[in-house]
Amino acid sequence: MPTPSRQRRDGEDFSPAAIRGDILEAATEVFSVRGYHATSMQDVADALGMRKPSLYHHVRKKEDLLYAIHDRLIDGLVAQTVAAVSTGEPSALRLRAVLRVAMDLVANHTREVRVFLSDADAIEGERWDAIVAKRDDYERMVRGVLEEGVADGSFVIAHVPVATRGILAMANWGYTWFDPAGELSAGAVADLFADMTLHGIATR
Numbered sequence: 001m002p003t004p005s006r007q008r009r010d011g012e013d014f015s016p017a018a019i020r021g022d023i024l025e026a027a028t029e030v031f032s033v034r035g036y037h038a039t040s041m042q043d044v045a046d047a048l049g050m051r052k053p054s055l056y057h058h059v060r061k062k063e064d065l066l067y068a069i070h071d072r073l074i075d076g077l078v079a080q081t082v083a084a085v086s087t088g089e090p091s092a093l094r095l096r097a098v099l100r101v102a103m104d105l106v107a108n109h110t111r112e113v114r115v116f117l118s119d120a121d122a123i124e125g126e127r128w129d130a131i132v133a134k135r136d137d138y139e140r141m142v143r144g145v146l147e148e149g150v151a152d153g154s155f156v157i158a159h160v161p162v163a164t165r166g167i168l169a170m171a172n173w174g175y176t177w178f179d180p181a182g183e184l185s186a187g188a189v190a191d192l193f194a195d196m197t198l199h200g201i202a203t204r
Contacts, residue, residue, distance in 0.1 A: 016067065019064065020058060024072070027066075027069065036118075044065065063123060066119060067127045069115050070116055070123065073113070074131065081101050094145050095142075096190070096198075098142055099193050099197075104190075117172065117173075139164060
């Protein structure tokens, strides 16, 4: 049985890594503007200036494109987060680095993040299981930083899993409002979130 990352038809490779970059770029743009469900393969072909039959030489169906967008995005996020949490620095500094990675992703891949968070429900079966596993690995890494901070006395957290999701949500949903040309850079926003998380907003 083909794995979630590799689907073949007549010897062709339909894995995320095999899909041409310009095809994924066009699909990302159309999905982010129109929404995945409202987009047809013809729309993607039109955005590429390609005939639809030619597009089917590269993907079997529309879900191949959505899965590839998700897979590449989560792989990049996980790789950068691994680097952020593996430095051996104190928990507070590693948490700050995690938020910087997340906000950088929002700033530099806004369309992909929009598609990732808005249209994931269209991925099914083994592919969905593969994406969920990677999302869980990512959340587990960040939760590990908080757990280590609690263990060494750096943090006081009543419920680490909920705190983890709340912290990540601050950055993840930045795709709905963050403006790269605005007053604050992605790094500055990440540091603001980190300060709020680590020090709170109430006067002492």
